[in-house]
Amino acid sequence: MFKFRHLAILLSCALATNSFAMNIQPDPNNPSGYVIPRADIEAAERAKTADPxxxxxxxxxxxxxNQQVEAILPGLASNPSNVIRAERVFPETEWIYLTQMAASEYTYTRFLRAIGKFPAFCGEYTDGRDSDAICKRSIVTSFAHFAQETGGHIAIDNTWDNPKGLEEWQQALVHVREMxxxxxxxxxxxxxxxxxxxxxxxxxxxxxGYFGRGAKQLSYHFNYGAFSEVMFDGDATVLLNNPGLVADSWLNLASATWFFLTPQSPKPAMLHVIDRTWKPSQRETEAGIGYGFGTTINIINGGIECGEQNKDKGQPVNRIRYWEGLSDYYQISIQPDEKNTCWQQKPYGSLNLNGATDVLYTNWExxxxxxxxxxxxxxxxxxxxGYQTAYSALVKGDYEKCVTNFYESxxxxxxxxVVEQLGPVDPPIVPEPPVGGNYPAWNINTEYTGGEKVTYNGASYEAKWWSQGNDPSKGDPWKLISDTPVNPVPPVEPEPPFNPEPPVEPLPPTGATQWIAGQRNVNNGDKVTNIGKCFIAKNNPGVWDTPTSTNWFWDEVSCK
Structure with missing residues (x-):
């Protein structure tokens, strides 16, 4: 747990590597917290996401x-401009042509509403790109993947199950829920x-249950929650509490449109592969990843369907057949630098992006x-x-949530x-030096983290970072915060008691001599005195075997 030293001053901290300053001030409402002005947070976010x-x-x-979306109906002049474009390049007759086996939950009206929810799908390009052509390619690409994800997969010559003799690429959207x-x-x-x-x-x-639903088979609670936030103004609980809406309403197609438009760093959005807004990085180019339908396979399911080992696997082979059938039928032109396959690509999940400087990430940590x-x-x-976290760089307000640790991640x-404006700054408070230190005593076996304070030899120290066994008085990782270190005072030897007359040494007992270590040898049977007691030698004691009690060399005896 971080324990910070509170400075009652305004801290203006500018990182050398960034073009913004951070003004951090102790929180007057929380003794263990800090406040930062919103302007500083927003400046930091802008600096980190400056790439267009x-x-x-x-x-x-x-x-x-949603209120406007649900007013969309085929043929209305009031429909959003991107919906009108979709109706022009892909009228209802084409919808019927590709959905003759589809579940009843999928309708052309719901298809148009799914497009209307996201104005960028079939949107207007003002830089010379062909908006209608990009719209048509986006729809056809989507149907190629629908045919794989939720299609019938019935051979054209299976007249029992396919009496109309439909091509497999005409068999999209058969399933609305996972089988x-x-x-x-x-x-x-x-x-x-x-x-x-x-x-x-x-x-x-x-x-x-968060099993697969809709045209792209949305699965797992974190995907339902994220999609719900997009559909319902940031409210994740709508679809978490009622996931069936992804099957039984126009969300069954909107979920696929959302997936089509959402980058999954380092994967680009499928739209931006198709409209060529995306430019492959050096690492992607080296991994064989470029323009074409094959890259959209890698985005959807590259770990299972891309790479040399998956060249003949059923799923990618199907997708490619469906795309080639559809693109041929709808006369989609294929550019020389496009590839329909992804067997020559390294799956995105196995790319090593360490050190890459031309790859953009989309999540905050x-x-x-x-x-x-x-x-x-x-x-x-x-x-x-470049991995999923609680906070997205593409969602307004998520950077602030990341800085405040909103989801405790x-x-x-x-x-x-975060505050709109910092309050007045109090003058520095100089604390009274504690007597002998007012923090827990430093312990050589305790682990300390940055900000923790201890007392050692009467002085107070604060840890700069993690520490264990480092003497605080020696400097790093400790800094002195109050008092001068107090060195231990050696004990004072007591003065000898006053004796008006020198003591009289008693005479040794008859037949005994005074033991003096190291000066003379004794023989077994010799009697000596030491510390006021008498001893008889045995076992040939040496000159350093001082008698103090009965042992191997001495027996204590009466001095009479």
Whole structure:
């Protein structure tokens, strides 16, 4: 647990590696906390997400209010512009052509609403790119994956099960729920109920099942919760409490559209592969990852379907067949630098991105970099990482939540509160030096963390970082915070008692001599005196075998 020394002054801390300052002040409402102005938090976030791609990603995830979405119907002039484009390049007749086996829960109206929720899907490009062509390619790519994820997979010559003789790429959206599962069955609850940040942000509901639902088979509570936040203004509980909506409403297709638009760092969003907003990094290029349908397979399921070992595997072979059938039917042009396959690609999950400088990450994590000029050496910042955390760089307000440890995902993080404006700064308070130190005594066997205080030889010390067995008076990892070290005072020898006359040494008993160690040998039977007692030698004692009691060399006897 961090224990910080409170400084009653304003700390202006500027990192040499950043272009922003952090003003950190003790929290007047919490003796163990700190306050930071919101302007500083926002400046830090802007500095870390300055690459224009972050704005592009965030823009792609902007949504229309559900009330407007649910007013969308085929053919309405009031429909959003991206919906009108989708209707133009993919009219209802084409929907019917590709969904003759589809479950009744999938309808063209719901398809248009799923598109309308996300204005970037089939959106307008103002930089010369062909908006209609990108829209058509996006829809056809989606259907190729629908045909694999929820399709019928019935051969064209199987007239019993496929009396219409439909191509397999015409058999999309047959399943609305994962096969073998039905509403009311709890399942896919791995991780539910644990005391971790995922359950704090996306708590599982009692008795609910988070098995696959919808066109992309959304699964597991953390995906239901994240999708719910997008669909219901940040409220994760709507779909966690009622996951069946992903099967029985227009969310069954909206969940697939959301997946299509969402990057999963370091994976790009599928849209940005198709519209070429994404530029492959050097590591991706070296791994064979570039433009084309094959990269969308890698994004969806690369660990199982991509790489040389999966060249002939059923799932990727099916997807490629469906894409090639659809792209041929809809006359989608394939560029020379595109590949439909991903067997020549390294799966994203096995890419080594250590040291890569041209890969952008999309999640925030507490930054544990040591800052000597900030309280307790803590950064009070978050950094971008390439794995899922409680906080997304694409969600407004998540950086602030990361800094304040909103979901308690950073162990031992300081208590931080963000304020609009810092209050007046009190003058420094010089504490009275404690007498002999007012903190626990330092113990050589105790582990100390940065910020903990101890007393040693009458002085008070504060640990700069983790320490065990380091003498505080020797400096690092300790610093003196009050008093001058007090060295132990040697004990004072008592003065001898006053005797007006010198003591009279008694004469040794008759027949006994005074023992003087190291000066003479004695023979067995010799009688000596020592410490006021008499002893008879035995077993040939040496000159250093001083008699003090009966033992191997001496027997104590009467001095008479």
């Amino acid at each position: 791609m972050y704005d592009t990603w965030a823009k792609a995830l902007e949504t229309l209010p 073998g599962w039905s509403e009311g069955q709890p399942g896919y609850t791995t991780g539910c109920g644990q005391n971790d940040w995922q359950n704090k942000r996306w708590p599982c509901a009692e008795g609910q 507490g930054d544990w970099t040591y800052h000597a000029d900030r309280p307790g050496g803590v950064s009070f910042e978050c950094k971008l990482v 950073h162990a031992n993080w300081p208590n931080v509160r």
